[in-house]
Amino acid sequence: MAAKAEHTGAPSAPPRPPRVGLFVTCLVDFVRPSVGFAGVKLLEDAGCSVEVPKAQTCCGQPAFNSGDRQDTKLIAQQVIRAFRDVDYVVVPSGSCGGMIATHYTELFEDDPDLARDAEDLASRTYELLQFLVDVMGVDAVDANFEGKVTYHDACAGLRELGLKGQARTLLSSVAGLELAELADTEVCCGFGGTFCVKYPEISNQMVDGKAQSVEATGADTLLAGELGCLMNIAGKLQRRGSAVHVRHVAEVLADMTHATPPIGEAAGESPPELEAAAAGKEA
Amino acid sequence: MQPTSHAFKENAAKALDNQQLQRALGNMKQGFIVKRQKAVDRLPEFDQLRDHAKEVKDHALEHLDFYLEQFEDRVNSQGGQVHWAPTAEDARQHVLEICQRRGAGTVTKGKSMVAEELGLNEFLESHEIVPVETDLGEYIIQLRGEPPSHIIAPAVHLNRDQVEADFRKHHLQFPPERALSEARQLVNEARTVLRQRYLDADIGITGANFLIAETGATVIVTNEGNGDLTQCLPRVHVVIASLEKIVPTLEDATTIMRVLARSATGQEQTVYTTFSAGPKRAGDLDGPDEFHVILLDNGRSAMLGSEFQDMLRCIRCGACMNHCPVYHAVGGHAYGWTYPGPMGAVLTPSLIGVNEAGHLPNASTFCGRCQSVCPMHIPLPKMMRHWREREYERHLQPLPARTGLKLWAALARRPGLYQLATRLQAKAMHLVGKRKGRFGWLPLAGGWTRHRDFPAPEGKTFQQLWAERQRDRDAAPAKDQPAE
Numbered sequence: 029m030a031a032k033a034e035h036t037g038a039p040s041a042p043p044r045p046p047r048v049g050l051f052v053t054c055l056v057d058f059v060r061p062s063v064g065f066a067g068v069k070l071l072e073d074a075g076c077s078v079e080v081p082k083a084q085t086c087c088g089q090p091a092f093n094s095g096d097r098q099d100t101k102l103i104a105q106q107v108i109r110a111f112r113d114v115d116y117v118v119v120p121s122g123s124c125g126g127m128i129a130t131h132y133t134e135l136f137e138d139d140p141d142l143a144r145d146a147e148d149l150a151s152r153t154y155e156l157l158q159f160l161v162d163v164m165g166v167d168a169v170d171a172n173f174e175g176k177v178t179y180h181d182a183c184a185g186l187r188e189l190g191l192k193g194q195a196r197t198l199l200s201s202v203a204g205l206e207l208a209e210l211a212d213t214e215v216c217c218g219f220g221g222t223f224c225v226k227y228p229e230i231s232n233q234m235v236d237g238k239a240q241s242v243e244a245t246g247a248d249t250l251l252a253g254e255l256g257c258l259m260n261i262a263g264k265l266q267r268r269g270s271a272v273h274v275r276h277v278a279e280v281l282a283d284m285t286h287a288t289p290p291i292g293e294a295a296g297e298s299p300p301e302l303e304a305a306a307a308g309k310e311a
Numbered sequence: 312m313q314p315t316s317h318a319f320k321e322n323a324a325k326a327l328d329n330q331q332l333q334r335a336l337g338n339m340k341q342g343f344i345v346k347r348q349k350a351v352d353r354l355p356e357f358d359q360l361r362d363h364a365k366e367v368k369d370h371a372l373e374h375l376d377f378y379l380e381q382f383e384d385r386v387n388s389q390g391g392q393v394h395w396a397p398t399a400e401d402a403r404q405h406v407l408e409i410c411q412r413r414g415a416g417t418v419t420k421g422k423s424m425v426a427e428e429l430g431l432n433e434f435l436e437s438h439e440i441v442p443v444e445t446d447l448g449e450y451i452i453q454l455r456g457e458p459p460s461h462i463i464a465p466a467v468h469l470n471r472d473q474v475e476a477d478f479r480k481h482h483l484q485f486p487p488e489r490a491l492s493e494a495r496q497l498v499n500e501a502r503t504v505l506r507q508r509y510l511d512a513d514i515g516i517t518g519a520n521f522l523i524a525e526t527g528a529t530v531i532v533t534n535e536g537n538g539d540l541t542q543c544l545p546r547v548h549v550v551i552a553s554l555e556k557i558v559p560t561l562e563d564a565t566t567i568m569r570v571l572a573r574s575a576t577g578q579e580q581t582v583y584t585t586f587s588a589g590p591k592r593a594g595d596l597d598g599p600d601e602f603h604v605i606l607l608d609n610g611r612s613a614m615l616g617s618e619f620q621d622m623l624r625c626i627r628c629g630a631c632m633n634h635c636p637v638y639h640a641v642g643g644h645a646y647g648w649t650y651p652g653p654m655g656a657v658l659t660p661s662l663i664g665v666n667e668a669g670h671l672p673n674a675s676t677f678c679g680r681c682q683s684v685c686p687m688h689i690p691l692p693k694m695m696r697h698w699r700e701r702e703y704e705r706h707l708q709p710l711p712a713r714t715g716l717k718l719w720a721a722l723a724r725r726p727g728l729y730q731l732a733t734r735l736q737a738k739a740m741h742l743v744g745k746r747k748g749r750f751g752w753l754p755l756a757g758g759w760t761r762h763r764d765f766p767a768p769e770g771k772t773f774q775q776l777w778a779e780r781q782r783d784r785d786a787a788p789a790k791d792q793p794a795e
Contacts, residue, residue: 052773054723058733059766061773080777085723085730091716093677094708095699099720106724134693183678216636220676225758226712227320227674229327232762233640234676263763266749292766294748 048076048159049114051107053124054086055255060291063255066282067120067156073282074164081110087124092131093221101142104132108145116163117153120278121254122185123221125155130188155185156278157194157253168201171283178210178247179277180238180261182254186214195253198281205280208245212238219260235264243270249290251277262291312430312458314663316647319670326641332468336642339467343633346577347684354573364570365688367563368624371524371555372615378524378557379606385527389589391602402607403434406516406549409603410440413547415513421531421538422446423518424462424627425551425607427649428662431516442516443508445537447501454481460643462650463575463629468642471497505537515541515599517587519552520571520626521564522604528588529604530564532571532581539585548587548599553607555623567626570686575628610662618697622657624687631681631691637674646671653681653691660698669707672698730774741770 048071056063064080071078088103107128111117119125129150136142160166179199185191199207218224218234225231238261242250250265250272252258262274273290289295315322326332351357371378383393396402406429410418418435420426420442432442432453444453448466452459454477459465466474475491478500490496517538519529529550531538542548558564572578591598614620632638632652643651648668650658656671665672672695681691702708722729744750744767752760759765771779 054733057773058737059768061769061771061776064773065776080774082730082774083726085726088723091720091723093696093699094712094716095696095701095703096716096720097700097703099717099724102724103720106726183676183680187679187683214680216676216678216680218636218676220678222712223674223676225756227323227637228758228761230323230637230640230674231676233327234636235763259766260763263749263759263765266764267751267762288769289748292749292764294746 045075045077046115046164047113048078048116048118049111050078050080051084051087051111051117051119051124051128051153052080053119053121053255055259056120059259060255060276060288062284062288063120063276063278065287066276066278066284067118069282069284070156070160070166070169070278071118073169074160074166076116076164079114081114083110087119087127089123089127089221092127092135097135101135104128104135104146105142108132108142108149111149111152115152116159117149118156118159119153120156120276121256122155122182122189122191123254123256125153125158126184126188129153155189155191155253157198157281158185158189158191161194161197167197169198169281169283171201171281172203173249173280173283173285174204175249176206176208176245176247177249177251177280178208178242178245179213180210180217180242180250180252180254180257181213182252182257183214183216185253191253195251195277199251199277202280208247210245210250211241215241217257217261219254219257221256224260231260232264235260236268239264239268239270242272243268247272249273249275249280251275251280253277258291266292312427312433312649314648314659314667316659316663316668316671317666319645319647319674322645322647323641323674326645331470331473332642335468335470336639338470339464339633340639343576343629347574347630347633348577350573350577350579353579354569357570357573360566360570361686361688364567364626364686365624367558367566368626368687371557371559371563372620372623374559375554375557375612375615378559379554381524382522382527382557385524386589386602386604387527389527389602390592391527391589391604394603394605396605396607396609399429399607399609402429402551402605402609403431405603405605406431406435406551407438409547409549409601410435410438410514413513413601415440415547417441417443417508417512418514418516419443419445419509419512419541419545420449421515421517421533421541422449422465423516423551424459424649425518425553426516427459428553428609429551429607431551443505443512445505445509445535445541446533447498447535447537450501450505451477454478458644458649460651461629461632462627462652462654468644509540509544512541512545514547514549515543515545516549516551517542519550519556519604521567522552522557522606523559523561523564524557525560526588528561528586530587531585532568532583533585534576534578534582536583539583542585542587542599543597546599547601548590548603550587550602550604551607552604553609553611555611555625571626571628574630574684574686614661619657619661619694621689622654622661622694624689625654625658626687627654628686630684630686631689634680634684636676636678636680653695654689657689657691657694657698660701665698665701665705665707669698669702672696673702730772734772734775737768737772738770741768743767745770 218231460468
């Protein structure tokens, strides 16, 4: 917590750039690395030095929410070790961020040493936009996005971390972007991790309702900060034959929408070179 | 009531296909949410009241034995009688004994979820005693032979035209050409039918929202006045309540009332708040000759001291189900027993066993909206997760899911191997899926692809690309490296 105060106090003249460990999340790592690189760019633009510890895989939510406490604890300890040395842990996902920041401490209630470590990690862990706005004091980004977007407040970020205004603050600075708020933006999309495959019919009813709300906004792109929900909603919109595109909010804020087509869409005529963006050649 | 919670999936599938139900659920969704929010917005101290209400109930639960005995003493000293019922069967026998002793033929009932838990109507009928539900919603579902689908709005799964059809079918004493399409007309007709039933009844049974230890009073909150007629007109009043309804003082009860109605229906207070404290005394103008309180345990005391103790704070406002997207999708009957929605997903396995009710705590996305509106700050998702832990420990989940999870966890704990595996899989899926950008079908992922597409991975994993970036940077001059 001391480190937080140090950097929020005078971001203009820090003794050194804050060391941020990016917790990539398993979905971003596997399905959409662009989101991770968008996060890296936003963090570097904000003056952070970004590291990506190799010993990370997943935050443990699938085990935690399936009742497998033992494996969850082992995975949590792995994350705690991997991010021991950084000032902050930043996560481009509210649910993985919420897992680390709010649930890890519950796991070690009977082990004071591990509980202290979990507490320490929790106090340094932020969701990406939360970190940019609340810790680094970023209130505008240098990005262009022509179009009308709508925004889904994914549940864990909203209710475990209290995310709400951060995305709107930053999106309002994107040139060309118009935000049309989504009716029922705080209603779950039906993803729920393993829920969507354990109870597919119920999940389908939920995501169908979400897709209809998205279509009703007249927006051409849906944004959110949670890849699982985005994959769920994108998959439903596409199955419905909808023309609405879906992206992670970080891609728009980092001005990296050119680097990759929207979620679930094929690359256009001039395929963007993700590797080029990844290699940091864009600046 | 015979539970069907084990068949939650089948129940849910039927519910999703039931157009009438879907229409009713569509109508109920917004009403409760908007009204609650308005009520909360009108009361700036609402959150402080929630904290206070929680403290009251936590204190009562910590000293449950003390307050229950205090309550019993007060009831006795006021000429009433408390009957302790460790099990549902004990409670049913207490009711039966009272009914038989009084030679009761008809019993009127105020709305009581505990009576539903006991399957009381069925039980009384099997002993040739006629139970008459007097709450409008309960009356409607009794005509239909259905259990309630919601703890405060028992007939919320029905549409007005369905109720009209039921009344026309059952109320043959009225002219068939009568107008009955408006809510007002339906209410008036039910009222006309029920009025005589109140007068005919030998015994009135109500539930209780609160049992007040310091006064020995039981309290119900209602909106139709049926509870008052149920308990004032017959010669015997029987209150059936579960033991966690106890609060120490009158003030405690009124504190919780301030969050109860707001959370439930968005009212500041219900239309009627009725206190019952014993039979008619000498000099009283009115009141029953006998006053009985049946205190039901039925598994609750076993929750004390467990990770499910917080659930005993529940005041049955229904806010959790009113805000639950799963409840909105399938309605209350799919949950297969008395208590639906998030509170049912925690309480039902406690009361009838996780073997029967194992689906309920799993059928949640953990969106957390229930907890965010719970006036008693019950950590519902956390307790559903505790049930999943119990199921996991007892190997109750399906074997393929369990095995899959174990394999995944073993991989997730070996970052090197994990990264190799994900790299290969991402590449393979990218190659197959890149032309369309997504998959309409994937092996072993039918639950996903039956209803939605799955995006093709971009090709390389983030870890792979990051390693390449670091390598490039190491090879390049150090000028654009971040300072160490």
